[in-house]
Amino acid sequence: MRATCWMGKTDVRVQNVPDPKILNQHDIIVRVTATAICGSDLHLYGGFMPTMESGDILGHEFMGEVVDTGRNVKKVKKGDRVVVPFPIACGACFSCQRRMYSLCENSNPNAGIAEAMLGHSISGVFGYSHMLGGFAGGQAEYVRVPFADVGPLVIPEGVTDEQALFLSDILPTGYMGAEMCDIEPGDTVAVWGAGPVGIFAMKSAYLLGAERVIAIDRFPYRLQLAAEKVGAVPINYEESDVAEVLKDMTGGQGPDKCIDAVGLEAHTHGVSYAYDRMKQAVMAETDRPIVLREAIRACRNGGTVSVIGVYGGFIDKFPMGSVMNRSLTIKAGQCHVHRYMQPLLERIQKGEIDPTMVITHRMNLDQAAEGYRMFSDKLDNCEKVVLRPN
């Protein structure tokens, strides 16, 4: 089959690789009909993620048709059209039983590596390094999906591939970012980052009752999307002092809830600690880690800061004094996607959310390398790339 392989820094290639097989009896094989490049894939593309091997198949946002099932699979069957959540979750462990699926204790065969880095491991993730399991991803013609009775959601007729695809990651991730804010009537919610996840966080904040949503970014086309499709108030941080503008907009109080949909550039861990740490340290000099500090300092007294942007390791100059003295709440997490798929599917069916609004580029799987380059370099106003194998 054809698959998008990570060959090294800024080097992805669509190559011929063997077809996937059933490895566990709870597996299914999915023939991919649509897949997408995620902002977090760019961390891999840029070479910031350790424990990648040349030849790893990328992709954790995908959907398609079930073509084979393991012996123990009961709920899904051949021919079903399914969308697959990016965290791999067993459904049986302590975390899964408490619906914290991205913290599954049984789905990461390389949990030891993640433990060394994070203290405790998280779930396995498709196409996202060996630290998170060494699972082949879904930017391919076919993909093996473990725990088929726990993760994949069967898509009903009347819902298109493009409407359903983002239930795999970015729509639930944005929604959870807003949900963690415990939004109350009258709230102003500020969202840093108007990439696809930020856009969905803004949309969700309105759905959950926010009175006003503010979008902070530096790309005019992204701010325009936030303003036109979601109704957010845009702030371009290259043109304005964000802290001042936020104070001004809220009568000096600050936004009630702040969402960091940017994160740090890199996850780190691996054999070459020094090398990766140096990269992360150098990245700390870019604008990106400033978001968390800025969000904390901007937030109203007693407010909530919700972190859905990806952080990998350690950060410097964390304003703990601001958090403690001003009674702030910080919530964070990789999305527990399984929780949100069905309710968000219903919102899509009711027309409350149109996930396709973020799609700017549709390409054939064979053009994956070009898709990565465009998304990474923000060429041609690129917001979201959808790839189709056929």
Place this chain on the structure above:
Amino acid sequence: MTATAPASLQTGQRSQGKQTQRSTLAKGLGWFSIGLGVAEVITPGVVSKLIGVKNDAKTRKVLRGYGMRELAAGFGILTHSRPSGWVWSRVAGDVVDLASLATAMRTPANDKSRLAAATVAVAGITALDVVCGQRLSSQTPTESGTSSTQDNNTKVIRSIIVNSSPEAAYSFWHNFENLPQFMTYLESVKSTDTIRSHWVAKGPLGITTEWDAEVVRDEPNRLIAWKSLEGAPLDLAGSVQFEPSPGGRGTVIRVHMDFAAEGGALKSMAGKILGTDLGMRIQHDLRNFKQILELGEVTQSDASIHSGMHPAQPAA
């Protein structure tokens, strides 16, 4: 190596206070390394000014290199259960730093008083590193830790919570022929009579090691302890305890392993096969055990079905 598991647990508890002091010092040094490393890598110019060395391209390049060395040592110390090697690498680095400062003293353009202050500071840190290295190298067993004493005795304690009853966990483990399903270094275990069994372990390059073991304690649904018999290529004692978990979360499985690898070349090799990161191996095996009890099989990925690193793509 004669201690049975419960005895080694007691030893661990007694020595824990001292142990904590040692690892606190090591952690402090680890974070110090990372702090200094980041400063040297990002702002070598500022560091050169601080220590009184001329701020030119060559100095900045050297300082960046030193920064990477600090980062490696820092991460090594913070992420390894036995950081003594990394602490000694700091001592080696300190010697390089002192030599560099001495060389810098001879260059007229440099600020002598700042260099002298930096030398005193580095000498102080070197002394601290040596103390820490010595303490860690002579460390004694700890609870939930791995330790090697000078006689090559390794003791490891690891635990996990499994969502099952103590009865189910005990009975699966008690059938020793099940062990290779979750102990990755075992090829097979055959019961030879009610208390004795024959174990075959696979090592790197296809080398196998075999030994006989017998059960020395067996308390149904609570504890199983075993040890290798005379004539085995290694002295190994293990035990596993099964306790109901607080909060009704299932069963806490706690494994104690003691093994000694002193003796002839054969024993030494057997020790090498089992001794490399024994703690990580046991934790990995415990996760496999949990998966078998909670899911019925061990979760595999496209990479994990291969031994060693393999790209995350399906096998041919």
